[in-house]
Amino acid sequence: MKLFVIGFGSGEKKHMTQQAVSALQQSDLVIGYTTYIEILKKDFPDLHYLATPMRKEIDRCKMAVQETLKNQTVALVSSGDSGIYGMAGILLEIVHEMQMENQIEIEIVPGITAASLAASVLGAPLMHDFAVISLSDLLTPLELIYKRIVCAAQADFVICLYNPKSRTRTEYLAQATDLIMQYQSPDTPVGIVRNAGRTDQTVWMTTLRKLKNQPVDMFCIVIIGNSQSYFQKQEQKIYMITPRGYPL
Amino acid sequence: MKLFVIGFGSGEKKHMTQQAVSALQQSDLVIGYTTYIEILKKDFPDLHYLATPMRKEIDRCKMAVQETLKNQTVALVSSGDSGIYGMAGILLEIVHEMQMENQIEIEIVPGITAASLAASVLGAPLMHDFAVISLSDLLTPLELIYKRIVCAAQADFVICLYNPKSRTRTEYLAQATDLIMQYQSPDTPVGIVRNAGRTDQTVWMTTLRKLKNQPVDMFCIVIIGNSQSYFQKQEQKIYMITPRGYPL
Numbered sequence: 001m002k003l004f005v006i007g008f009g010s011g012e013k014k015h016m017t018q019q020a021v022s023a024l025q026q027s028d029l030v031i032g033y034t035t036y037i038e039i040l041k042k043d044f045p046d047l048h049y050l051a052t053p054m055r056k057e058i059d060r061c062k063m064a065v066q067e068t069l070k071n072q073t074v075a076l077v078s079s080g081d082s083g084i085y086g087m088a089g090i091l092l093e094i095v096h097e098m099q100m101e102n103q104i105e106i107e108i109v110p111g112i113t114a115a116s117l118a119a120s121v122l123g124a125p126l127m128h129d130f131a132v133i134s135l136s137d138l139l140t141p142l143e144l145i146y147k148r149i150v151c152a153a154q155a156d157f158v159i160c161l162y163n164p165k166s167r168t169r170t171e172y173l174a175q176a177t178d179l180i181m182q183y184q185s186p187d188t189p190v191g192i193v194r195n196a197g198r199t200d201q202t203v204w205m206t207t208l209r210k211l212k213n214q215p216v217d218m219f220c221i222v223i224i225g226n227s228q229s230y231f232q233k234q235e236q237k238i239y240m241i242t243p244r245g246y247p248l
Numbered sequence: 249m250k251l252f253v254i255g256f257g258s259g260e261k262k263h264m265t266q267q268a269v270s271a272l273q274q275s276d277l278v279i280g281y282t283t284y285i286e287i288l289k290k291d292f293p294d295l296h297y298l299a300t301p302m303r304k305e306i307d308r309c310k311m312a313v314q315e316t317l318k319n320q321t322v323a324l325v326s327s328g329d330s331g332i333y334g335m336a337g338i339l340l341e342i343v344h345e346m347q348m349e350n351q352i353e354i355e356i357v358p359g360i361t362a363a364s365l366a367a368s369v370l371g372a373p374l375m376h377d378f379a380v381i382s383l384s385d386l387l388t389p390l391e392l393i394y395k396r397i398v399c400a401a402q403a404d405f406v407i408c409l410y411n412p413k414s415r416t417r418t419e420y421l422a423q424a425t426d427l428i429m430q431y432q433s434p435d436t437p438v439g440i441v442r443n444a445g446r447t448d449q450t451v452w453m454t455t456l457r458k459l460k461n462q463p464v465d466m467f468c469i470v471i472i473g474n475s476q477s478y479f480q481k482q483e484q485k486i487y488m489i490t491p492r493g494y495p496l
Contacts, residue, residue, distance in 0.1 A: 007364075009265065017360065018269070019262035058494055081364045081374075089372035090494050092480060092487050097496055101482045110360050110368040112265065116255075116329045120358040124337035126329075128388070129396050131379045131405060139493035140376070148377050148403040155399035156392070157379060232340060234349045239340050245387035246306055246338050248345055 007082035007111025010197025011039035027075035061094040081113040118193035118221040123239030130158035153183040161222040174212035189225040255330035255359025258445025259287035275323035309342040329361040363408040366441035366469040371487030378406035401431040409470040422460035437473040
Protein backbone atom coordinates (compact mmCIF):
# COMPACT_ATOMS: atom_id res chain seq x y z
CA MET A 1 0.00 0.00 0.00
CA LYS A 2 1.63 3.15 -1.21
CA LEU A 3 0.95 6.81 -0.60
CA PHE A 4 2.64 9.40 -2.81
CA VAL A 5 2.89 13.01 -1.63
CA ILE A 6 3.26 14.87 -4.90
CA GLY A 7 4.24 18.44 -5.67
CA PHE A 8 3.13 19.16 -9.21
CA GLY A 9 4.76 22.55 -9.79
CA SER A 10 2.60 25.12 -11.52
CA GLY A 11 0.04 22.54 -12.52
CA GLU A 12 0.94 22.77 -16.20
CA LYS A 13 2.17 19.38 -17.33
CA LYS A 14 5.38 20.87 -18.67
CA HIS A 15 6.44 21.83 -15.14
CA MET A 16 5.88 18.36 -13.71
CA THR A 17 8.71 15.94 -13.30
CA GLN A 18 8.68 12.54 -14.96
CA GLN A 19 8.45 11.09 -11.45
CA ALA A 20 5.33 13.11 -10.60
CA VAL A 21 3.60 12.10 -13.83
CA SER A 22 4.49 8.46 -13.28
CA ALA A 23 3.27 8.55 -9.66
CA LEU A 24 -0.05 10.10 -10.72
CA GLN A 25 -0.52 7.46 -13.38
CA GLN A 26 0.14 4.65 -10.88
CA SER A 27 -2.40 6.00 -8.40
CA ASP A 28 -5.86 4.53 -7.93
CA LEU A 29 -7.00 7.75 -6.27
CA VAL A 30 -5.76 11.35 -6.33
CA ILE A 31 -6.65 13.52 -3.32
CA GLY A 32 -6.23 17.29 -3.08
CA TYR A 33 -7.76 20.69 -2.52
CA THR A 34 -10.49 21.40 -5.09
CA THR A 35 -8.58 24.09 -7.01
CA TYR A 36 -5.58 21.79 -7.48
CA ILE A 37 -7.75 18.90 -8.62
CA GLU A 38 -9.35 21.15 -11.25
CA ILE A 39 -5.90 22.06 -12.53
CA LEU A 40 -4.81 18.42 -12.78
CA LYS A 41 -7.99 17.31 -14.56
CA LYS A 42 -7.02 19.34 -17.61
CA ASP A 43 -3.99 17.18 -18.37
CA PHE A 44 -5.06 13.98 -16.62
CA PRO A 45 -8.80 13.66 -17.27
CA ASP A 46 -8.95 9.91 -16.68
CA LEU A 47 -7.69 9.69 -13.11
CA HIS A 48 -9.96 9.05 -10.16
CA TYR A 49 -10.12 12.18 -8.01
CA LEU A 50 -11.30 13.15 -4.56
CA ALA A 51 -11.48 16.91 -3.99
CA THR A 52 -11.45 18.31 -0.45
CA PRO A 53 -12.03 21.85 0.85
CA MET A 54 -9.30 24.38 1.58
CA ARG A 55 -7.66 24.51 5.04
CA LYS A 56 -8.78 20.98 5.90
CA GLU A 57 -5.22 19.69 5.67
CA ILE A 58 -5.48 17.34 8.65
CA ASP A 59 -8.72 15.78 7.40
CA ARG A 60 -7.20 15.45 3.93
CA CYS A 61 -4.20 13.58 5.32
CA LYS A 62 -6.36 11.23 7.40
CA MET A 63 -8.49 10.57 4.33
CA ALA A 64 -5.40 9.80 2.29
CA VAL A 65 -4.21 7.33 4.94
CA GLN A 66 -7.61 5.65 5.17
CA GLU A 67 -7.92 5.33 1.41
CA THR A 68 -4.41 3.88 1.20
CA LEU A 69 -5.34 1.30 3.84
CA LYS A 70 -8.06 0.03 1.47
CA ASN A 71 -5.18 -1.55 -0.42
CA GLN A 72 -4.94 1.27 -2.93
CA THR A 73 -2.16 3.41 -4.30
CA VAL A 74 -3.04 6.99 -3.40
CA ALA A 75 -1.58 10.35 -4.41
CA LEU A 76 -1.91 13.36 -2.12
CA VAL A 77 -1.25 16.37 -4.33
CA SER A 78 -0.47 20.03 -3.95
CA SER A 79 1.06 22.70 -6.15
CA GLY A 80 4.72 23.66 -6.10
CA ASP A 81 6.96 21.40 -4.04
CA SER A 82 5.26 19.01 -1.60
CA GLY A 83 8.20 19.68 0.73
CA ILE A 84 8.00 23.50 0.85
CA TYR A 85 4.91 24.70 2.76
CA GLY A 86 3.33 21.57 1.23
CA MET A 87 1.64 18.42 2.48
CA ALA A 88 4.73 16.30 3.23
CA GLY A 89 5.18 17.43 6.84
CA ILE A 90 1.63 17.22 8.09
CA LEU A 91 1.18 13.86 6.32
CA LEU A 92 4.22 12.35 8.07
CA GLU A 93 2.97 13.73 11.38
CA ILE A 94 -0.53 12.29 10.87
CA VAL A 95 0.73 8.88 9.77
CA HIS A 96 2.85 8.74 12.91
CA GLU A 97 -0.04 9.83 15.11
CA MET A 98 -2.25 7.16 13.56
CA GLN A 99 0.57 4.63 14.13
CA MET A 100 0.37 3.55 10.51
CA GLU A 101 4.09 3.87 9.66
CA ASN A 102 4.50 0.16 9.18
CA GLN A 103 1.31 -0.30 7.17
CA ILE A 104 1.94 2.34 4.54
CA GLU A 105 4.86 3.04 2.24
CA ILE A 106 5.26 6.80 1.79
CA GLU A 107 7.09 8.40 -1.11
CA ILE A 108 7.61 12.15 -1.18
CA VAL A 109 7.80 13.39 -4.77
CA PRO A 110 9.38 16.84 -4.95
CA GLY A 111 8.19 19.47 -7.41
CA ILE A 112 9.25 22.88 -8.63
CA THR A 113 8.42 25.39 -5.94
CA ALA A 114 6.68 28.66 -6.80
CA ALA A 115 9.85 30.69 -6.08
CA SER A 116 11.71 28.83 -8.84
CA LEU A 117 8.83 29.25 -11.28
CA ALA A 118 8.50 32.95 -10.49
CA ALA A 119 12.27 33.49 -10.73
CA SER A 120 12.45 31.87 -14.17
CA VAL A 121 9.82 34.30 -15.41
CA LEU A 122 11.39 37.38 -13.86
CA GLY A 123 14.93 36.68 -15.08
CA ALA A 124 17.42 35.62 -12.44
CA PRO A 125 16.57 37.16 -9.06
CA LEU A 126 17.67 34.13 -6.99
CA MET A 127 21.31 33.93 -8.03
CA HIS A 128 22.41 34.74 -4.50
CA ASP A 129 21.45 33.76 -0.95
CA PHE A 130 17.75 34.14 -0.26
CA ALA A 131 15.14 33.74 2.46
CA VAL A 132 11.73 32.19 1.92
CA ILE A 133 9.03 33.55 4.22
CA SER A 134 5.28 32.96 4.34
CA LEU A 135 3.23 35.99 5.40
CA SER A 136 0.38 33.77 6.55
CA ASP A 137 -0.12 33.98 10.30
CA LEU A 138 -2.68 31.19 10.44
CA LEU A 139 -0.09 28.90 12.05
CA THR A 140 2.77 31.29 12.87
CA PRO A 141 2.81 34.25 15.29
CA LEU A 142 2.99 37.52 13.41
CA GLU A 143 5.90 38.74 15.58
CA LEU A 144 8.01 35.79 14.45
CA ILE A 145 7.18 36.50 10.81
CA TYR A 146 8.21 40.14 11.20
CA LYS A 147 11.36 39.17 13.07
CA ARG A 148 12.34 36.97 10.13
CA ILE A 149 11.57 39.79 7.69
CA VAL A 150 13.81 42.17 9.65
CA CYS A 151 16.69 39.69 9.98
CA ALA A 152 16.49 38.79 6.28
CA ALA A 153 16.61 42.47 5.29
CA GLN A 154 19.47 43.20 7.71
CA ALA A 155 21.52 40.39 6.18
CA ASP A 156 20.78 41.54 2.62
CA PHE A 157 19.05 38.33 1.58
CA VAL A 158 16.85 38.28 -1.48
CA ILE A 159 13.41 37.71 0.09
CA CYS A 160 10.71 35.48 -1.43
CA LEU A 161 7.29 36.03 0.08
CA TYR A 162 4.77 33.20 -0.12
CA ASN A 163 1.12 33.88 0.77
CA PRO A 164 1.76 37.63 0.64
CA LYS A 165 -1.89 38.52 1.11
CA SER A 166 -5.31 37.01 1.61
CA ARG A 167 -8.76 38.50 1.93
CA THR A 168 -8.36 38.85 5.68
CA ARG A 169 -4.62 39.58 5.83
CA THR A 170 -4.37 42.76 3.80
CA GLU A 171 -1.96 44.86 5.90
CA TYR A 172 0.95 42.47 6.46
CA LEU A 173 2.61 43.08 3.12
CA ALA A 174 2.65 46.84 3.71
CA GLN A 175 4.06 46.36 7.20
CA ALA A 176 6.70 43.94 5.95
CA THR A 177 7.64 46.44 3.24
CA ASP A 178 8.10 49.20 5.83
CA LEU A 179 10.30 46.92 7.93
CA ILE A 180 12.47 46.01 4.95
CA MET A 181 12.86 49.68 3.98
CA GLN A 182 14.54 50.31 7.32
CA TYR A 183 17.51 48.38 5.89
CA GLN A 184 17.14 48.38 2.12
CA SER A 185 16.72 51.20 -0.37
CA PRO A 186 13.15 52.11 -1.43
CA ASP A 187 14.46 51.64 -4.99
CA THR A 188 15.18 47.94 -4.41
CA PRO A 189 13.75 45.96 -7.34
CA VAL A 190 10.70 43.80 -6.67
CA GLY A 191 9.22 41.20 -8.99
CA ILE A 192 5.69 39.90 -8.61
CA VAL A 193 4.33 36.86 -10.38
CA ARG A 194 0.71 35.81 -10.14
CA ASN A 195 -0.15 32.20 -11.02
CA ALA A 196 3.50 31.52 -11.84
CA GLY A 197 3.92 29.12 -14.73
CA ARG A 198 0.19 28.86 -15.49
CA THR A 199 -1.53 29.93 -18.67
CA ASP A 200 -3.11 32.90 -16.88
CA GLN A 201 0.24 34.01 -15.41
CA THR A 202 0.82 37.74 -14.95
CA VAL A 203 4.17 39.33 -14.16
CA TRP A 204 5.10 42.80 -13.12
CA MET A 205 8.02 44.62 -11.63
CA THR A 206 8.10 47.45 -9.19
CA THR A 207 10.23 48.76 -6.31
CA LEU A 208 9.99 48.45 -2.55
CA ARG A 209 8.67 52.01 -2.36
CA LYS A 210 5.66 51.12 -4.48
CA LEU A 211 5.11 47.56 -3.30
CA LYS A 212 2.34 48.33 -0.84
CA ASN A 213 0.14 49.76 -3.59
CA GLN A 214 0.37 46.72 -5.86
CA PRO A 215 -2.66 44.47 -6.48
CA VAL A 216 -1.06 41.47 -4.77
CA ASP A 217 -3.20 38.52 -3.71
CA MET A 218 -2.74 34.97 -2.42
CA PHE A 219 -1.89 33.64 -5.89
CA CYS A 220 1.20 35.87 -6.07
CA ILE A 221 4.82 35.28 -5.20
CA VAL A 222 6.74 38.45 -4.35
CA ILE A 223 10.52 38.48 -4.81
CA ILE A 224 12.34 41.43 -3.24
CA GLY A 225 15.91 41.90 -4.44
CA ASN A 226 19.02 42.36 -2.35
CA SER A 227 21.19 45.50 -2.44
CA GLN A 228 22.84 44.33 -5.69
CA SER A 229 19.69 43.38 -7.63
CA TYR A 230 18.80 45.46 -10.67
CA PHE A 231 16.49 45.66 -13.65
CA GLN A 232 18.09 44.97 -16.98
CA LYS A 233 15.98 46.96 -19.43
CA GLN A 234 15.90 45.90 -23.04
CA GLU A 235 13.80 47.11 -25.95
CA GLN A 236 11.14 44.45 -25.55
CA LYS A 237 11.73 43.03 -22.13
CA ILE A 238 12.85 43.74 -18.57
CA TYR A 239 14.73 41.20 -16.49
CA MET A 240 15.22 41.27 -12.73
CA ILE A 241 18.75 40.12 -11.94
CA THR A 242 20.63 39.52 -8.71
CA PRO A 243 24.26 39.15 -9.73
CA ARG A 244 26.24 36.26 -8.33
CA GLY A 245 29.30 38.45 -8.45
CA TYR A 246 31.24 37.25 -11.48
CA PRO A 247 33.74 39.90 -12.59
CA LEU A 248 32.57 40.96 -16.07
CA MET B 249 17.85 31.46 -32.74
CA LYS B 250 17.05 30.14 -29.32
CA LEU B 251 19.08 29.57 -26.21
CA PHE B 252 17.63 27.50 -23.37
CA VAL B 253 19.08 27.79 -19.87
CA ILE B 254 18.08 24.49 -18.34
CA GLY B 255 18.14 23.23 -14.76
CA PHE B 256 17.90 19.48 -14.89
CA GLY B 257 17.40 18.68 -11.19
CA SER B 258 19.43 15.75 -9.88
CA GLY B 259 20.34 14.60 -13.36
CA GLU B 260 18.19 11.50 -13.12
CA LYS B 261 15.56 11.70 -15.83
CA LYS B 262 12.77 11.19 -13.31
CA HIS B 263 13.60 14.53 -11.67
CA MET B 264 13.50 16.46 -14.93
CA THR B 265 10.44 18.38 -15.97
CA GLN B 266 8.66 17.68 -19.24
CA GLN B 267 9.78 21.16 -20.31
CA ALA B 268 13.46 20.40 -19.64
CA VAL B 269 13.30 17.12 -21.58
CA SER B 270 11.54 18.80 -24.48
CA ALA B 271 14.06 21.67 -24.54
CA LEU B 272 16.99 19.23 -24.57
CA GLN B 273 15.44 17.28 -27.41
CA GLN B 274 14.95 20.46 -29.46
CA SER B 275 18.55 21.55 -29.01
CA ASP B 276 21.20 21.17 -31.70
CA LEU B 277 23.92 21.53 -29.08
CA VAL B 278 24.04 21.03 -25.29
CA ILE B 279 26.73 22.96 -23.39
CA GLY B 280 27.73 22.41 -19.76
CA TYR B 281 30.37 21.57 -17.23
CA THR B 282 31.94 18.15 -17.90
CA THR B 283 30.42 16.41 -14.87
CA TYR B 284 26.90 17.52 -15.81
CA ILE B 285 27.34 16.46 -19.42
CA GLU B 286 28.41 12.99 -18.28
CA ILE B 287 25.25 12.75 -16.16
CA LEU B 288 23.01 13.76 -19.08
CA LYS B 289 24.64 11.36 -21.54
CA LYS B 290 23.27 8.39 -19.58
CA ASP B 291 19.65 9.23 -20.41
CA PHE B 292 20.19 11.25 -23.58
CA PRO B 293 23.03 9.49 -25.44
CA ASP B 294 22.13 10.87 -28.86
CA LEU B 295 22.41 14.60 -28.21
CA HIS B 296 25.31 16.70 -29.46
CA TYR B 297 27.36 17.84 -26.45
CA LEU B 298 30.07 20.38 -25.72
CA ALA B 299 31.70 19.92 -22.30
CA THR B 300 33.56 22.82 -20.67
CA PRO B 301 35.77 22.95 -17.56
CA MET B 302 34.58 23.93 -14.10
CA ARG B 303 34.62 27.58 -12.99
CA LYS B 304 34.73 28.83 -16.58
CA GLU B 305 31.17 30.12 -16.35
CA ILE B 306 31.80 33.32 -18.31
CA ASP B 307 33.55 31.48 -21.15
CA ARG B 308 30.75 28.90 -21.18
CA CYS B 309 28.12 31.63 -21.53
CA LYS B 310 30.00 33.35 -24.34
CA MET B 311 30.39 30.03 -26.10
CA ALA B 312 26.66 29.37 -25.74
CA VAL B 313 25.88 32.77 -27.27
CA GLN B 314 28.33 32.26 -30.14
CA GLU B 315 26.96 28.80 -30.91
CA THR B 316 23.41 30.13 -30.86
CA LEU B 317 24.39 32.87 -33.33
CA LYS B 318 25.34 30.10 -35.79
CA ASN B 319 21.61 29.71 -36.27
CA GLN B 320 21.34 26.83 -33.83
CA THR B 321 19.12 26.00 -30.89
CA VAL B 322 21.44 25.65 -27.91
CA ALA B 323 20.92 24.40 -24.34
CA LEU B 324 23.11 25.66 -21.52
CA VAL B 325 22.66 23.14 -18.72
CA SER B 326 23.37 22.86 -15.03
CA SER B 327 22.08 20.73 -12.19
CA GLY B 328 19.30 21.74 -9.84
CA ASP B 329 17.46 24.92 -10.81
CA SER B 330 19.08 27.16 -13.45
CA GLY B 331 17.71 30.10 -11.44
CA ILE B 332 19.21 29.22 -8.03
CA TYR B 333 23.01 29.65 -7.98
CA GLY B 334 22.70 28.48 -11.61
CA MET B 335 23.61 29.81 -15.05
CA ALA B 336 20.56 32.03 -15.67
CA GLY B 337 22.01 35.18 -14.12
CA ILE B 338 25.47 35.21 -15.63
CA LEU B 339 24.02 34.26 -19.03
CA LEU B 340 21.62 37.22 -19.01
CA GLU B 341 24.48 39.49 -17.95
CA ILE B 342 26.77 38.21 -20.71
CA VAL B 343 24.13 38.46 -23.43
CA HIS B 344 23.53 42.06 -22.39
CA GLU B 345 27.25 42.83 -22.35
CA MET B 346 27.62 41.32 -25.82
CA GLN B 347 24.60 43.41 -26.95
CA MET B 348 22.95 40.32 -28.36
CA GLU B 349 19.55 40.69 -26.65
CA ASN B 350 17.76 41.27 -29.93
CA GLN B 351 19.53 38.50 -31.82
CA ILE B 352 18.82 35.67 -29.40
CA GLU B 353 15.64 34.39 -27.81
CA ILE B 354 16.38 33.20 -24.26
CA GLU B 355 14.18 30.78 -22.35
CA ILE B 356 14.96 29.98 -18.72
CA VAL B 357 13.77 26.47 -17.85
CA PRO B 358 13.50 25.99 -14.08
CA GLY B 359 14.41 22.73 -12.39
CA ILE B 360 14.14 21.15 -8.98
CA THR B 361 16.77 22.71 -6.77
CA ALA B 362 18.99 20.56 -4.56
CA ALA B 363 17.27 21.78 -1.38
CA SER B 364 13.96 20.34 -2.59
CA LEU B 365 15.56 17.05 -3.58
CA ALA B 366 17.39 16.77 -0.27
CA ALA B 367 14.27 17.68 1.70
CA SER B 368 12.19 15.00 -0.01
CA VAL B 369 14.76 12.40 1.00
CA LEU B 370 15.06 13.60 4.61
CA GLY B 371 11.32 13.82 5.26
CA ALA B 372 9.90 17.33 5.56
CA PRO B 373 12.50 19.75 6.94
CA LEU B 374 11.38 22.74 4.81
CA MET B 375 7.79 23.06 5.98
CA HIS B 376 8.53 26.45 7.49
CA ASP B 377 10.45 29.60 6.57
CA PHE B 378 14.02 28.90 5.48
CA ALA B 379 17.19 30.60 4.32
CA VAL B 380 19.37 29.33 1.49
CA ILE B 381 23.05 30.22 1.87
CA SER B 382 26.09 29.21 -0.16
CA LEU B 383 29.28 28.77 1.87
CA SER B 384 31.45 29.39 -1.19
CA ASP B 385 33.45 32.60 -0.84
CA LEU B 386 34.75 32.55 -4.41
CA LEU B 387 32.41 35.41 -5.30
CA THR B 388 31.11 36.54 -1.90
CA PRO B 389 33.03 38.05 1.04
CA LEU B 390 33.22 35.62 3.93
CA GLU B 391 32.01 38.27 6.41
CA LEU B 392 28.77 38.64 4.46
CA ILE B 393 28.25 34.88 4.43
CA TYR B 394 28.75 34.72 8.20
CA LYS B 395 26.48 37.71 8.75
CA ARG B 396 23.73 35.88 6.87
CA ILE B 397 24.35 32.72 8.89
CA VAL B 398 24.01 34.68 12.14
CA CYS B 399 20.86 36.54 11.07
CA ALA B 400 19.25 33.32 9.83
CA ALA B 401 19.98 31.57 13.13
CA GLN B 402 18.74 34.55 15.17
CA ALA B 403 15.46 34.51 13.29
CA ASP B 404 15.04 30.74 13.71
CA PHE B 405 15.03 30.00 10.00
CA VAL B 406 15.68 26.48 8.79
CA ILE B 407 19.04 26.89 7.03
CA CYS B 408 19.99 25.14 3.77
CA LEU B 409 23.70 25.25 3.05
CA TYR B 410 24.83 24.91 -0.57
CA ASN B 411 28.52 24.34 -1.32
CA PRO B 412 29.18 23.53 2.34
CA LYS B 413 32.78 22.53 1.72
CA SER B 414 35.40 22.21 -0.97
CA ARG B 415 38.99 21.00 -0.98
CA THR B 416 40.23 24.48 -0.15
CA ARG B 417 37.36 25.67 2.04
CA THR B 418 37.39 23.15 4.86
CA GLU B 419 36.87 25.35 7.92
CA TYR B 420 33.82 27.40 6.97
CA LEU B 421 31.26 24.77 7.88
CA ALA B 422 32.73 24.41 11.38
CA GLN B 423 32.75 28.18 11.82
CA ALA B 424 29.19 28.49 10.56
CA THR B 425 28.14 25.75 12.97
CA ASP B 426 29.69 27.59 15.91
CA LEU B 427 27.90 30.79 14.89
CA ILE B 428 24.55 29.02 14.66
CA MET B 429 25.08 27.39 18.08
CA GLN B 430 25.18 30.86 19.65
CA TYR B 431 21.44 31.00 18.92
CA GLN B 432 20.24 27.43 18.43
CA SER B 433 20.53 24.34 20.61
CA PRO B 434 23.45 21.99 19.91
CA ASP B 435 20.77 19.28 19.67
CA THR B 436 19.14 20.93 16.64
CA PRO B 437 18.53 18.26 13.99
CA VAL B 438 20.68 18.36 10.87
CA GLY B 439 20.14 16.38 7.69
CA ILE B 440 22.87 15.87 5.12
CA VAL B 441 22.31 14.53 1.63
CA ARG B 442 25.16 13.79 -0.76
CA ASN B 443 24.34 13.58 -4.47
CA ALA B 444 20.66 14.21 -3.72
CA GLY B 445 18.33 12.29 -6.00
CA ARG B 446 21.12 10.43 -7.81
CA THR B 447 21.68 6.69 -7.82
CA ASP B 448 24.73 7.10 -5.59
CA GLN B 449 22.84 9.27 -3.09
CA THR B 450 23.77 8.98 0.59
CA VAL B 451 21.76 10.43 3.45
CA TRP B 452 22.55 10.86 7.09
CA MET B 453 21.25 12.75 10.07
CA THR B 454 23.10 14.32 12.93
CA THR B 455 22.88 17.35 15.22
CA LEU B 456 24.48 20.78 15.19
CA ARG B 457 26.88 19.65 17.93
CA LYS B 458 28.31 16.91 15.71
CA LEU B 459 28.06 18.68 12.36
CA LYS B 460 31.66 19.80 12.17
CA ASN B 461 32.92 16.22 12.35
CA GLN B 462 30.79 14.95 9.45
CA PRO B 463 32.38 13.92 6.14
CA VAL B 464 30.69 16.74 4.21
CA ASP B 465 31.96 17.71 0.75
CA MET B 466 30.92 19.89 -2.17
CA PHE B 467 28.36 17.33 -3.37
CA CYS B 468 26.39 17.66 -0.12
CA ILE B 469 23.44 19.79 0.88
CA VAL B 470 23.21 20.45 4.61
CA ILE B 471 19.80 21.28 6.11
CA ILE B 472 19.86 22.62 9.67
CA GLY B 473 16.50 22.60 11.42
CA ASN B 474 14.83 25.43 13.29
CA SER B 475 13.99 25.31 17.00
CA GLN B 476 10.89 23.19 16.31
CA SER B 477 12.49 20.61 14.00
CA TYR B 478 12.70 17.03 15.24
CA PHE B 479 13.56 13.50 14.21
CA GLN B 480 10.62 11.15 13.91
CA LYS B 481 12.11 7.75 14.64
CA GLN B 482 10.39 4.68 13.31
CA GLU B 483 11.44 1.05 13.31
CA GLN B 484 12.96 1.16 9.86
CA LYS B 485 13.35 4.82 9.12
CA ILE B 486 14.06 8.25 10.54
CA TYR B 487 12.43 11.38 9.17
CA MET B 488 13.54 14.96 9.79
CA ILE B 489 10.47 17.14 10.24
CA THR B 490 9.96 20.85 10.74
CA PRO B 491 6.32 21.24 11.77
CA ARG B 492 4.24 23.88 10.05
CA GLY B 493 2.30 24.25 13.27
CA TYR B 494 -0.96 22.43 12.65
CA PRO B 495 -2.66 21.60 15.96
CA LEU B 496 -2.69 17.78 16.11
